[in-house]
Amino acid sequence: xxxxxxxxxxxxxxxxxxxxxxxxxxxxxxxxxxxxxxxxxxxxxxxxxxxxxxxxxxxxxxxxxxxxxxxxxxxxxxxxxxxxxxxxxxxxxxxxxxxxxxxxxxxxxxxxxxxxxxxxxxxxxxxxxxxxxxxxxxxxxxxxxxxxxxxxxxxxxxxxxxxxxxxxxxxxxxxxxxxxxxxxxxxxxxxxxxxxxxxxxxxxxxxxxxxxxxxxxxxxxxxxxxxxxxxxxxxxxxxxxxxxxxxxxxxxxxxxxxxxxxxxxxxxxxxxxxxxxxxxxxxxxxxxxxxxxxxxxxxxxxxxxxxxxxxxxxxxxxxxxxxxxxxxxxxxxxxxxxxxxxxxxxxxxxxxxxxxxxxxxxxxxxxxxxxxxxxxxxxxxxxxxxxxxxxxxxxxxxxxxxxxxxxxxxxxxxxxxxxxxxxxxxxxxxxxxxxxxxxxxxxxxxx
Amino acid sequence: xxxxxxxxxxxxxxxxxxxxxxxxxxxxxxxxxxxxxxxxxxxxxxxxxxxxxxxxxxxxxxxxxxxxxxxxxxxxxxxxxxxxxxxxxxxxxxxxxxxxxxxxxxxxxxxxxxxxxxxxxxxxxxxxxxxxxxxxxxxxxxxxxxxxxxxxxxxxxxxxxxxxxxxxxxxxxxxxxxxxxxxxxxxxxxxxxxxxxxxxxxxxxxxxxxxxxxxxxxxxxxxxxxxxxxxxxxxxxxxxxxxxxxxxxxxxxxxxxxxxxxxxxxxxxxxxxxxxxxxxxxxxxxxxxxxxxxxxxxxxxxxxxxxxxxxxxxxxxxxxxxxxxxxxxxxxxxxxxxxxxxxxxxxxxxxxxx
Numbered sequence: 001x002x003x004x005x006x007x008x009x010x011x012x013x014x015x016x017x018x019x020x021x022x023x024x025x026x027x028x029x030x031x032x033x034x035x036x037x038x039x040x041x042x043x044x045x046x047x048x049x050x051x052x053x054x055x056x057x058x059x060x061x062x063x064x065x066x067x068x069x070x071x072x073x074x075x076x077x078x079x080x081x082x083x084x085x086x087x088x089x090x091x092x093x094x095x096x097x098x099x100x101x102x103x104x105x106x107x108x109x110x111x112x113x114x115x116x117x118x119x120x121x122x123x124x125x126x127x128x129x130x131x132x133x134x135x136x137x138x139x140x141x142x143x144x145x146x147x148x149x150x151x152x153x154x155x156x157x158x159x160x161x162x163x164x165x166x167x168x169x170x171x172x173x174x175x176x177x178x179x180x181x182x183x184x185x186x187x188x189x190x191x192x193x194x195x196x197x198x199x200x201x202x203x204x205x206x207x208x209x210x211x212x213x214x215x216x217x218x219x220x221x222x223x224x225x226x227x228x229x230x231x232x233x234x235x236x237x238x239x240x241x242x243x244x245x246x247x248x249x250x251x252x253x254x255x256x257x258x259x260x261x262x263x264x265x266x267x268x269x270x271x272x273x274x275x276x277x278x279x280x281x282x283x284x285x286x287x288x289x290x291x292x293x294x295x296x297x298x299x300x301x302x303x304x305x306x307x308x309x310x311x312x313x314x315x316x317x318x319x320x321x322x323x324x325x326x327x328x329x330x331x332x333x334x335x336x337x338x339x340x341x342x343x344x345x346x347x348x349x350x351x352x353x354x355x356x357x358x359x360x361x362x363x364x365x366x367x368x369x370x371x372x373x374x375x376x377x378x379x380x381x382x383x384x385x386x387x388x389x390x391x392x393x394x395x396x397x398x399x400x401x402x403x404x405x406x407x408x409x410x411x412x413x414x415x416x417x418x419x420x421x422x423x424x425x426x427x428x429x430x431x432x433x434x435x436x437x438x439x440x441x442x443x444x445x446x447x
Numbered sequence: 448x449x450x451x452x453x454x455x456x457x458x459x460x461x462x463x464x465x466x467x468x469x470x471x472x473x474x475x476x477x478x479x480x481x482x483x484x485x486x487x488x489x490x491x492x493x494x495x496x497x498x499x500x501x502x503x504x505x506x507x508x509x510x511x512x513x514x515x516x517x518x519x520x521x522x523x524x525x526x527x528x529x530x531x532x533x534x535x536x537x538x539x540x541x542x543x544x545x546x547x548x549x550x551x552x553x554x555x556x557x558x559x560x561x562x563x564x565x566x567x568x569x570x571x572x573x574x575x576x577x578x579x580x581x582x583x584x585x586x587x588x589x590x591x592x593x594x595x596x597x598x599x600x601x602x603x604x605x606x607x608x609x610x611x612x613x614x615x616x617x618x619x620x621x622x623x624x625x626x627x628x629x630x631x632x633x634x635x636x637x638x639x640x641x642x643x644x645x646x647x648x649x650x651x652x653x654x655x656x657x658x659x660x661x662x663x664x665x666x667x668x669x670x671x672x673x674x675x676x677x678x679x680x681x682x683x684x685x686x687x688x689x690x691x692x693x694x695x696x697x698x699x700x701x702x703x704x705x706x707x708x709x710x711x712x713x714x715x716x717x718x719x720x721x722x723x724x725x726x727x728x729x730x731x732x733x734x735x736x737x738x739x740x741x742x743x744x745x746x747x748x749x750x751x752x753x754x755x756x757x758x759x760x761x762x763x764x765x766x767x768x769x770x771x772x773x774x775x776x777x778x779x780x781x782x783x784x785x786x787x788x789x790x791x792x793x794x795x796x797x798x799x800x801x
Contacts, residue, residue, distance in 0.1 A: 006627050008591060008618035010575065011470035013448045013567045017578050019585070019606050019737075366562045369515050373475070373563055390518055439561050 059375040062421045066261075066353060066414035067210050067238060068379055072304070073263045073311055080265060080304035091297055092288060101299050108306025115309040116236070116255060117246035118272050124289045125302055128269035129237035129258030133161035133204075135271050135282050135293065136233045136254045140202045141169050142280025149201040151175045153230075155187050155216075156397025157209050162235055163393075166204070175199075178397075185214035185345030185398050193224050200230040207250070208239035211394040211410055212345030213354030215239065222251040231277060237261055237269075241312040242351045243320060253277050263415075264308035265301045315415070323413050324352030326422050330411060331355045333426030338433050344395060344408055356395075358408040362436045367409060370432050376425055380409050449473040449565040450613065453552055454507065454514065456499030458635045460571030461506040462624045463615040465631050467569055468510050475563060476507040476514035477556065481523040481547075482646060496645075502635050509633060517559065519551060526550045528646060532659045535652065535684035538707030539783025542600075542752070543644055548572070549603040557611050569613035573621075574598040575792075576612050585609035587735050587794040592620040599752050602787045602797025603733045653685035660684075667712030669694060672705065672721060680714050683707040689722060689779025703779070723776030729769045729786045729798030736795075739763035746788045746795055748773065750780055756789050769798060 005011065063071070072080075087104045089097030106120070113120040126132045137152065144150075154166050156178050163178075170176045177195050181187045187205060196203070203225040208215050222232040233254040239245055241262025247255055254277065259268030273279055273292070285294030335341050340360030359367060364380040371378055380392065391405035400408075411425075452464045454476045468474045478500050500516055507514030527546045534541035548570075556568045573590025574597055585606055590596040604612065616624050628636035647655045665682030678696050680686060686694075690704045694716065703722045706715040727750070732739070740763055748771050749756035759773045771786060780800060787797035 005466060005469060006619055006623050008623070009466045009470075009615055010613065010618045011466050011472070011615050013450055013472065013613055017583070017585075017610065019583060019610065365517060366559060369517075369559075370562055372513070372515075390520075436562050439558055 061375045061377065062424060063377050064411045064413060064417065064421075064425065065377045065379050066417075067213075067410065067412035069260045069266065070263050070414055071416060072260075072265055073308065075311065076263055076265065076304045076307045079307040080300045083300040083303040087299055087303065089299075091299060092286065104303050105297055105299055108302045108309075111306040111309040111313075112257070112270050113272075115245070115313050116240060116257065116272060117248060118255075119275070121290070122273050122275055124271045124273060124292045125297055125305075126269045126271055126293060127267050127298070128260070129159070129235065129256050130161040130269075132237075132256035132258070132269045132271035133159065133233075133235055134165050135279070136256060136273075137162065137165045137169060137202065137204060138282050139279035139292070140231055140233070140254070140277075141172075141174060142282075143278035144201045146201070149199055149230075151177065151197065151200045152202050152204065153177045153179060153192070153195050153200055153225075154204045155179050155181050155206070157181050157185065157187075157211075157214075157394045158204065158206050159210060159235055159237065162204050162206070181398055183345075183398050183400065184349075185209060185212045185394075186349055187216050187221065189217060189220045189224055192221055196224060196228040196230065198228060200225070200228055202231045202233060204233040204235070206238070207234045207236040207245065207255075208242065208351045208354075209345070209394060210238045211354075211392055212356040212398070213238070213350035213412075214345045215243070215349050215351060218250045218252060222253075226251070238354075239351060241309075241316070242353055244316060247272055247274070254279075259301075259305040259308060262308055262312045264305040267298060268301045268305040270305075319415050320352045323415065323417065326417055326419060327353055327355055327411075327413050329419065330413070330422045330426060331357070333422070334429060337426055337430045344400065344404070345398065353413045354410065355412075356408055356410045358400075358404050359433055360407065362407055362433060362440050364407050364409045366436050366440075367432065370436065371425075371428075374428050374432070376428070378409050378411050448567065449475065449563070450567045450569050451475050451477055451556060451560040451563065451565040452512075452569040453556055453571075454478045454503040455571065456502035456506070456635065456638075457571065457641065458628050458633070458638050459573070459616050459624055461503070461633050461635050462619075462628050462631075463569055463571040464506065464512060465510045465627070465633065466615040467613070468512055474510075474512045475565060476503065476512050477559065478503040478514065478516045479519040479523075479551070480516050481519050481527075481551075502638070506633055506635060510631070519555065522551060522555060523547070528659070531644075531646075531652075532656050534783050535656045536660060536665075536709065537783075538683040538709035540687045540781040541783045542785055543646075544600050544752075545603065545785050548600045553604060553608050553612070557608055560611065566611070567613045568608075568611050569615055571616055572597045572601060572614050573617055574601050574614050575617040576609050576614060582736070584736050585612075588617075589789070589792045589794070590614070590617045595621045598789075598794050599749055599785065599787050599797075602735075602785060602794055604735070605733070606735075606737050609735070653682070656684040657682070665712065667714065669696065669714045669716055671702075672715060672717050677702075677716065683709050683712065683714060686714055688781035707782075719778070722778050724780045725773045725776050727771045727780050727786060728764075728801045729771060730767070730801055732763070732767045732769050732796055732798030734763075734796040735793075739766055739769075740795070744788075744790075744795070746790050749787045749789065750777055750800065751784045756787070759788075761788050761795075767798070769796075 087101050089101035091102040091105050109120045109123050113123050152166050166176045179195050205216050205221050218234050225232040231253045234252045235256045237258040240257040253274045255272040257270050260266040281292050283294045342358045344356040368380050391402050395405035450467050450472045454460045504514050527543050530546055531541045531543045560568045573592055573595040575588040577586055579586050589598045625636055668676050669678040669680050670676050686704050688704050702716040705717045743760055743762040746761045747756035748759040757773050759771050762770045782800050784800050785797055786800050788795040
């Protein structure tokens with residue numbers, strides 16, 4: 001397909017040349033360009049196979065972005081493919097095919113409920129964490145009859161699924177209060193309490209933050225909300241599967257979770273709704289999910305979600321300890337190996353897999369790309385619609401200067417992360433950071 | 448060799464990327480997000496819209512290169528948009544594409560390229576660069592396709608930048624580029640060229656400038672060269688030297704904008720004959736070779752992108768200014784536009800018309 005280059009195409013890249021400098025500041029001549037560092041990983045014998053080969057075979061890839069999504073376990077994938085073929089019935093059908101699908105769905109519901117220490121009948125399956133958050137906020141808003149309760153209180157570090165939905169409700173006449181979270185990234189009950197009134201209908205505070213990993217004191221916050229007669233929702237997308245979560249211990253009324261954050265397939269999630277909490281369905285039609293979410297259930301994927309929930313629960317204690325050790329090893333390695341680094345947010349009250357580190361004097365965007373070119377996948381801030389990066393709203397809501405928000409990277413580990421991978425990252429970072437800082441300073445000096 | 452290619456999502460940079468890849472280079476595609484894409488998905492019609500970023504990503508995927516979208520919003524606002532607004536407000540006719548190409552694309556991409564160990568920055572410009580062995584300098588030359596030549600936008604490149612620059616389609620014609628894109632099965636093969644200023648897709652530069660300025664009254668008088676008042680205008684930023692339409696005048700003869708005086712808020716109009724000028728002075732001149740010619744030079748000079756460069760005597764003043772005297776009058780020499788000097792196909796330098 002790429003056999004012939006058109007005549008006239010100029011694809012030769014200049015070798016470094018000596019340029020004559022009539023007004024040269026540093027002597028008459030000077031070498032421009034650098035000696036080419038040929039990609040040692042580029043294997044010419046693979047050239048015939050192109051794209052497919054190039055991307056994945058040429059370098060070893062290290063995935064440290066588990067908070068974005070996680071790989072699906074083999075068992076989960078197998079369960080999904082079996083269900084796709086074997087359990088094709090519609091769970092709403094009366095016949096045996098329907099009953100089989102319904103049974104598979106109920107089994108998955110039970111596993112998900114167990115993971116958050118809940119009653120299965122209170123679990124509503126959704127297409128993911130975002131839909132669960134939408135259903136919680138919009139559903140509560142729709143079901144709130146009391147005209148005197150028209151306030152929603154949330155925090156600046158929430159996921160966009162909550163923040164944007166709250167803003168949408170604001171345009172429908174709700175009052176939305178966004179409580180500031182300090183540099184610790186942890187909302188203190190004392191900061192929340194003055195913002196609660198008898199008009200507060202709903203308080204929504206995430207359990208674990210996706211970017212810095214901090215865990216909020218949900219039980220205390222929920223108790224405060226209840227004292228003011230308000231409902232409490234928590235987006236637990238980043239904590240479920242990483243740390244033990246119990247809806248009763250947290251004392252919340254609604255809890256969102258997402259399957260693909262703990263080894264399940266994308267497009268699956270759930271909203272747990274405490275019995276007795278009134279909620280207006282947002283998707284209407286059939287009577288699926290106890291009238292709370294119409295539409296034929298995504299049975300195969302939800303079966304996968306159930307398996308992922310079971311696997312996550314089984315290894316919750318051991319995995320979180322070993323992942324925590326690797327995270328600490330990574331963090332210590334970076335803090336000691338790279339000058340001018342600092343951990344964002346509280347280091348004690350957070351999920352064990354996440355660290356968010358500020359690299360003074362460089363653009364995290366460049367470091368992210370440079371790391372990806374070395375085969376290391378990390379992330380920063382949140383991607384906007386184009387896929388480009390913008391300064392993290394979470395770090396800014398924590399009161400960090402926008403410069404710090406621009407120079408911070410998130411490393412999030414998972415069950416498959418190994419010590420060798422961590423050591424590789426700790427090994428490549430100092431030189432990469434030094435180079436980017438040097439170039440950044442040069443660029444700043446030129447402007 | 449590792450090369451960074453700036454991908455706009457258009458056919459030229461897409462083919463440039465494919466050519467580099469096919470030549471065996473280790474190619475990294477970068478696209479620039481220049482505007483906040485969330486606020487107005489429909490606001491952009493041209494080189495920086497969401498659709499274009501999507502096209503760039505698909506092309507990168509089709510030819511099998513990594514692709515990143517980098518956020519240049521702040522730099523774009525600071526270097527390009529701000530300058531565009533203040534130039535119009537000052538009664539000049541800015542050409543934001545030069546700032547964008549030179550100050551954004553090259554300066555920042557060269558910086559990014561170094562960060563990623565790339566030896567060169569490639570773009571889809573119709574221009575050529577080569578090394579003159581005798582004089583030990585890089586040369587910037589017109590693109591081979593005279594109708595598509597974009598060397599005008601690149602006059603401010605330095606030797607250091609040219610040393611890193613690659614223009615893979617500069618030696619091709621537009622039909623050849625499209626043909627190659629079709630041969631590769633790239634979906635952008637027949638995508639229309641972009642013409643308007645990308646952040647003013649509706650072409651209403653005046654309206655754009657007003658949205659970015661304080662809402663004060665900028666109206667004033669329209670006079671002829673003898674000082675006679677012929678009418679009123681809504682602000683010099685709404686007008687361009689050489690403009691005929693939209694003046695709202697009812698004189699019997701066609702009248703053209705001759706000069707814009709932002710301070711006095713005056714617009715001077717006159718006949719087409721009066722619009723012709725033979726001299727101009729350029730500031731912030733960049734000499735491609737790195738230094739001004741030692742004596743006045745017989746060159747050709749181009750006063751806007753769509754202008755046939757005309758013979759002129761170019762006299763350097765100091766290191767970064769030049770006086771230009773054309774052999775014949777040129778229509779509508781507009782302050783704020785760039786003037787670029789050529790010797791044959793070679794770009795000798797260029798600057799900003801005072």
